[in-house]
Amino acid sequence: MTLVGQRVSLVPLMLEHIADFLRYSGDVNLWRWWLRPPPVDADGMRREVELALAQRDSGVRMPFSIFNQEKAEHIGSTSLWHVERTYRSFEIGSTWLATPFHGTGVNRECKQLLLRYGFEELGMNRAVLQTDELNTRSRRAIEKLGFRFEGIMREDKVTWNGRVRSSALYSLLRNEWVPNQQPPPRMPVSGTPAANATVAPPPGIAGR
Numbered sequence: 001m002t003l004v005g006q007r008v009s010l011v012p013l014m015l016e017h018i019a020d021f022l023r024y025s026g027d028v029n030l031w032r033w034w035l036r037p038p039p040v041d042a043d044g045m046r047r048e049v050e051l052a053l054a055q056r057d058s059g060v061r062m063p064f065s066i067f068n069q070e071k072a073e074h075i076g077s078t079s080l081w082h083v084e085r086t087y088r089s090f091e092i093g094s095t096w097l098a099t100p101f102h103g104t105g106v107n108r109e110c111k112q113l114l115l116r117y118g119f120e121e122l123g124m125n126r127a128v129l130q131t132d133e134l135n136t137r138s139r140r141a142i143e144k145l146g147f148r149f150e151g152i153m154r155e156d157k158v159t160w161n162g163r164v165r166s167s168a169l170y171s172l173l174r175n176e177w178v179p180n181q182q183p184p185p186r187m188p189v190s191g192t193p194a195a196n197a198t199v200a201p202p203p204g205i206a207g208r
């Protein structure tokens with residue numbers, strides 16, 4: 001199954017994509033929030049792709065490579081997880097995107113392709129995204145897609161270097177999804193002190 005967008009296509013992940021990935025994966029900052037050992041070299045990236053393919057074969061994951069149509073190369077990866085047909089839910093995760101394409105809208109396009117596939121093709125009702133509680137950039141991007149913050153899963157994961165992580169959980173329902181909607185103005189991330197703070201009224205204006 002290939003999902004075709006305007007600038008990128010999501011194609012089933014293959015070992016042959018590793019050569020393209022290695023053009024970008026040496027950037028250690030790219031893997032700051034990665035749970036597993038950073039796949040910065042050929043051996044590490046092969047282990048990462050082989051793991052994704054094994055999880056595909058076990059039925060828990062649908063891994064895709066992000067193919068840039070203009071450059072004709074693979075620039076990252078993303079996945080559908082836990083496609084639950086009984087309860088009509090699925091999760092989007094294990095996404096990485098080469099640094100030169102950050103802030104270009106490519107990640108947003110990938111997410112919209114996966115949401116369309118999940119909601120319209122698979123008939124799902126609920127999409128889930130989770131990220132490191134401390135990763136405010138990722139959380140802001142998730143909220144711009146219309147996902148609602150559900151809470152913090154406290155110390156639910158341990159990263160490759162032993163750090164105990166808490167995860168911010170978000171969800172989006174089929175009837176809340178607006179295809180290709182424009183992102184809202186930048187706001188504080190939900191669940192952070194800035195988002196929860198009470199703004200004092202200007203002088204001369206009484207608060208309620």
